[in-house]
Amino acid sequence: MAEKRFIDAIHDALHEEMARDERVIVLGEDVGRKGGVFGVTEGLYEQFGEARVLDTPLAESMIIGVSIGMAVGGLIPVPEIQFADFIHPAFDQIVSEAARLRYRSCNDFGCPMTIRVPFGGGVHGALYHSQSIEAFYAHVPGLKVVVPYTPADAKGLLKSAIRDPDPVLYLEHKKMYRMVRGEVPAAGDHTVPIGPAVVRRTGRDLSIFAYGLMVHEALQAATVLSAEGIEADVVDVRTLRPLDTQTILGSVQRTSRALIVHEDNRFGGFGAEIAATIAEEGFRYLDAPPTRLCGPDVPAVPFSPPLEDWFMVDAEKIAAAARRLVAY
Amino acid sequence: MPERLVVNTAVLLDGYRKMVLVRRFEEHAERSFRRGKIGGYLHLYTGQEAVATGVLAAAREDDVVFTGYRDHAHALLRGTDPNKVMAELYGKRTGVCRGKGGSMHLIDVARAFYGGYGIVGGHLPLAVGAAYALRAHGTDRVCLCFLGDGAMNTGAFHEAANLAGLWGREGLCPVVFIVENNQYGMGTSVPRASANPDLASRFDAYAIPRERCDGMDLEVVYEAARRIVAEVRRGGRPHAVEAVTYRFAAHGAADLFQPYRTKDEIETWRKRDPILLAEQRLRAAGLLDDAQAAEIAAWADRTVADAAAFADSSPPPPPEDLLTDVYGTPAGGEAAPRAPSEG
Numbered sequence: 001m002a003e004k005r006f007i008d009a010i011h012d013a014l015h016e017e018m019a020r021d022e023r024v025i026v027l028g029e030d031v032g033r034k035g036g037v038f039g040v041t042e043g044l045y046e047q048f049g050e051a052r053v054l055d056t057p058l059a060e061s062m063i064i065g066v067s068i069g070m071a072v073g074g075l076i077p078v079p080e081i082q083f084a085d086f087i088h089p090a091f092d093q094i095v096s097e098a099a100r101l102r103y104r105s106c107n108d109f110g111c112p113m114t115i116r117v118p119f120g121g122g123v124h125g126a127l128y129h130s131q132s133i134e135a136f137y138a139h140v141p142g143l144k145v146v147v148p149y150t151p152a153d154a155k156g157l158l159k160s161a162i163r164d165p166d167p168v169l170y171l172e173h174k175k176m177y178r179m180v181r182g183e184v185p186a187a188g189d190h191t192v193p194i195g196p197a198v199v200r201r202t203g204r205d206l207s208i209f210a211y212g213l214m215v216h217e218a219l220q221a222a223t224v225l226s227a228e229g230i231e232a233d234v235v236d237v238r239t240l241r242p243l244d245t246q247t248i249l250g251s252v253q254r255t256s257r258a259l260i261v262h263e264d265n266r267f268g269g270f271g272a273e274i275a276a277t278i279a280e281e282g283f284r285y286l287d288a289p290p291t292r293l294c295g296p297d298v299p300a301v302p303f304s305p306p307l308e309d310w311f312m313v314d315a316e317k318i319a320a321a322a323r324r325l326v327a328y
Numbered sequence: 329m330p331e332r333l334v335v336n337t338a339v340l341l342d343g344y345r346k347m348v349l350v351r352r353f354e355e356h357a358e359r360s361f362r363r364g365k366i367g368g369y370l371h372l373y374t375g376q377e378a379v380a381t382g383v384l385a386a387a388r389e390d391d392v393v394f395t396g397y398r399d400h401a402h403a404l405l406r407g408t409d410p411n412k413v414m415a416e417l418y419g420k421r422t423g424v425c426r427g428k429g430g431s432m433h434l435i436d437v438a439r440a441f442y443g444g445y446g447i448v449g450g451h452l453p454l455a456v457g458a459a460y461a462l463r464a465h466g467t468d469r470v471c472l473c474f475l476g477d478g479a480m481n482t483g484a485f486h487e488a489a490n491l492a493g494l495w496g497r498e499g500l501c502p503v504v505f506i507v508e509n510n511q512y513g514m515g516t517s518v519p520r521a522s523a524n525p526d527l528a529s530r531f532d533a534y535a536i537p538r539e540r541c542d543g544m545d546l547e548v549v550y551e552a553a554r555r556i557v558a559e560v561r562r563g564g565r566p567h568a569v570e571a572v573t574y575r576f577a578a579h580g581a582a583d584l585f586q587p588y589r590t591k592d593e594i595e596t597w598r599k600r601d602p603i604l605l606a607e608q609r610l611r612a613a614g615l616l617d618d619a620q621a622a623e624i625a626a627w628a629d630r631t632v633a634d635a636a637a638f639a640d641s642s643p644p645p646p647p648e649d650l651l652t653d654v655y656g657t658p659a660g661g662e663a664a665p666r667a668p669s670e671g
Contacts, residue, residue: 025464051464057494062453062487069457072442073392075464077457089483096447097454106426107653108437141654165656 002186007177009151009184010040010116013158014078016189018048024162025070027054028063028080028116037082038118038177064090064115068098071113071167078162084119084171085131098167099142113168114161120173120213120263121301122312130301130308132264134211137169138240138273144168144194145240149215151182153238156192164194173213180216197244199251203231205326206257208318209248209274211237214261220315221322230326240270248274249282256287257325263313266294288328293321336550337615339385343546344606344616345624346385347377350401351603352628353410354577356636357400357417357431361581365640366417370431373401375576378602379508380405380474382549383571386557387472392440392462394455395474397432398508399444402474406441408434414635420642427645428653440469448513449475449482456492459503463564470502470560478513480527486534492566493534499564504556505531507570508543514579515588528570536566543571544600547609576601 004012018024026044028036032055035042045053056063060081067077081087087094094115101109121130138145144166148154154172161168184190200215201222210218215236222232233251237244252258258278260271275290293313295301301311354372361370373380376398384393384405395402403413408424416423417431424436435443442458445451455473462469479485495501507527511518519525531538541552549571556567574597578586610616 051500057487057490059483059487059490061484062456062491065450065453065484065488066457066460066491069454069459070461070464071457072454073458073461073465075461092447092450093453097445097450102656103653104425104429104433105435105437105443105653106428107656108435109442110656112656144655 001183003181004151004184005178006151006154006172006180007038007040009155010158010172011042012184013155013162014041014044015047017159017162018044018052021076022052023074023076024078025052025054025075026078026080027056027067029056029058029082031055031080036080038174040116041080059089060086061089061093064093065097067113068093068101068111071111072101072109076112076162078114078116080116082118083125083129084117084133085128087117087133091136094137094143094167095140099140102166103142110165111167112165114158114164114170115167116170116172118174119171120175121308122175122213124303124305124308125301126303127300132262132295134171134240135264135268135270138270142166143241145171146194146238147171147173147211147240148238149180149212149236151180152184152190153192155184156190157194157238159191160194163191168194171212176213176216195239195242195244197235197237197239197247199233199247200236201232201234203233204255205230205232206259206322207233207235207251207255208259208261208322209235209237210261211240212263214263214313217313217315218261218318221318224315224319225322230322232322237274243273243277245277245281248277249285252278252282253285256285257328258286258290259318259322259325260290260292261294261313261318263295265297266292267297269294288325291321291325293318337613339550340547340606340610341615343381343385343550344603344610345627346381346405347546347603347606348624349410349628349631350377350381350404352632353400353404353414353635356632357414358577358581360418360636366431367419368430370417370581371398371579372575372577372581373398375597375601376508376510376543376573377401378546378549378606379506379543379571379573382546383472383506383553386550386553388469390440390469391557392442392458392469392471393474394442394451394458394471395444396448396451396476396479397444397446398476399432399434402444403434403436403441406436406439408436408439408441410631410635411638415639415642418639418642419644420639421645421649422638422642426649428649449479449484452479452484452488453491455503456488456495456501459492459501460495462502463500468561470504470557472504472506474506474508476513477507477509477511477518477527478521480507480530481513481521489531489534489536493536496536496565501566502560502564503566504560505536505566505568507568508573509570510573510575512575512579512588515583515586517588528568531568536568538568538570540570540572543573544602544605546602546606
């Protein structure tokens with residue numbers, strides 16, 4: 001094992017997959033000579049050359065459309081969307097083309113493409129550099145969506161995504177790049193399967209479901225709660241689609257209470273899917289209504305630090321919501 | 329009477345046969361639509377036959393083809409079984425996409441027909457990416473990307489053309505853009521939709537060589553395509569050709585009254601019917617007589633009738649087909665998608 005930063009784990013996965021399979025190609029705005037706006041792709045251009053690490057013009061729809069063309073042409077593209085907020089021009093390509101190719105061709109075509117998307121707030125990025133976008137894409141059959149929390153998952157899920165035959169959105173919370181550290185298996189081919197959720201902490205009093213940065217906050221909240229005698233089961237959902245409903249329901253069966261946490265705003269957010277699943281399939285386990293704690297329903301993350309702090313879900317807010325739910 | 333010499337008799341005669349087949353196929357499709365055998369939307373290629381016929385005659389079978397939604401001809405000319413194309417239009421299980429695609433979304437990967445795309449301009453970046461992949465794999469195959477005049481006004485066009493021009497500098501983008509300018513994006517004429525109606529000239533902005541050709545003349549299209557395809561294959565650089573053509577049919581089968589154009593205009597263009605032009609030239613060169621023309625027409629009618637009978641008698645897709653082919657891994661690793669009845 002070696003301790004790695006979140007960002008290094010992502011970089012290492014890219015490096016290893018490019019070395020392992022020459023069909024793997026990285027492309028996007030400034031991913032080559034500059035090494036990416038966050039430095040995730042540093043060194044890849046020098047090592048693998050400009051035919052496999054492509055600096056593209058600034059046009060997200062084109063970046064994804066060209067990647068889809070590469071994928072049907074037998075390459076394995078890993079496009080980077082510099083900030084999740086910029087992905088919207090590519091929505092049509094992702095939803096109308098990438099997600100449908102296998103279906104419309106009756107399995108003659110696939111679209112093995114992994115779209116890396118730095119997302120999330122808490123970094124003073126304001127209106128156009130802070131967004132969470134998972135709900136839009138998790139809604140679309142044909143796509144897979146993963147959101148790692150630990151560096152080990154960041155590496156293992158990215159490697160699995162690159163090897164997956166289908167289009168995968170790989171969402172990396174940019175606040176975690178240099179903040180989150182963790183052990184990553186150093187030897188061998190470390191992969192984490194797309195699909196299974198993982199229980200990060202066991203507890204009997206309530207289940208907290210989260211992904212990405214919110215797992216970090218949930219675990220901190222759980223420590224505080226534990227000192228008060230409330231034991232939380234913390235489930236790192238990590239793959240939003242396909243969703244591991246079995247692990248989710250298993251946790252609710254143990255605790256009878258479900259708190260679903262995400263940074264994205266609440267209305268129509270991904271938490272609604274988890275809540276609905278628990279209500280439909282785990283109703284008999286429940287002692288309280290499945291409850292969501294999410295970003296507020298405002299159109300964007302505002303700039304001013306206090307405003308942003310109020311927007312962001314954090315350990316304190318999670319602990320407060322957990323206390324209310326346990327007292328229900 | 330056309331003055332052009334017959335430069336390639338085999339191509340002209342074969343192209344003529346194919347154009348007749350495409351025309352008869354489309355005419356039958358329209359009748360089937362009116363009779364309720366084909367539902368949804370139906371966009372016919374009638375009038376534009378020389379474009380795809382000429383270009384694809386100049387290409388190799390392993391060259392990759394992308395096009396928009398007016399795609400029946402491209403599939404037929406790629407060699408997709410007319411039975412399977414017609415069955416797809418009828419929504420049958422025996423269709424080339426087993427009924428999942430329909431008229432606008434044919435695809436036949438085995439014949440390097442990478443599909444007709446229903447979002448106008450949506451396929452353009454795909455074609456550029458596929459062209460890059462062809463070179464990355466070290467092949468000399470080229471990508472043939474058909475688009476309409478309407479697609480020229482989408483952002484996707486400009487983004488894709490820019491990248492093609494960039495990559496072309498390194499010889500990494502063997503794509504031919506074939507603009508089928510049929511004068512109308514649905515009901516809006518080119519001058520009413522494009523600030524600069526000289527469509528071919530737009531490629532100048534992206535350092536892509538371009539030219540314009542008479543899209544009603546099979547020989548002209550073929551000769552241009554032969555030269556362009558060879559050049560693109562050799563250099564790996566994109567090239568564009570605007571084929572000036574005209575659709576005799578309505579935009580779609582539901583576009584009944586066509587208030588955006590006059591009967592006179594249609595009649596004027598009909599005088600330059602690509603099939604008529606080819607036939608006149610073949611006759612003038614002594615390559616076609618009445619008996620042969622009748623034989624070709626009979627063959628086309630028979631092929632289309634067989635396709636229609638095949639489509640008619642084919643079963644619809646079974647309900648379970650609705651849920652297949654969503655993911656490449658078994659059900660994406662999750663429980664199988666729910667059938668509609670399960671809510």
